[in-house]
Amino acid sequence: MSVRNRIEATLKDAFQPERLIVIDESHQHAGHQPDITGTGETHMRVRIVADTFAGMSRLARHRAVTDLLKPELDAGLHALAIEPAAPGEPTRW
Numbered sequence: 001m002s003v004r005n006r007i008e009a010t011l012k013d014a015f016q017p018e019r020l021i022v023i024d025e026s027h028q029h030a031g032h033q034p035d036i037t038g039t040g041e042t043h044m045r046v047r048i049v050a051d052t053f054a055g056m057s058r059l060a061r062h063r064a065v066t067d068l069l070k071p072e073l074d075a076g077l078h079a080l081a082i083e084p085a086a087p088g089e090p091t092r093w
Contacts, residue, residue, distance in 0.1 A: 016051075065082050
């Protein structure tokens, strides 16, 4: 299973989001470091809307996602952009 698919499955199981998009942006970061070629799944963007985030601060939302995805980060995911929202909140996407 790909990193993207694992992230998507993990987030779906934990948050039951009403909207979830996981985008592989690795190709945009080729050459930023010698070992980042843009061909692996090293940079991901998560856009998620879930009831769980209602009443949580932005920092708490980010921590909830990063804590959940720590195994992926420990296994080599280099960067994770997180755009969390509660239902009804405006998003830029």
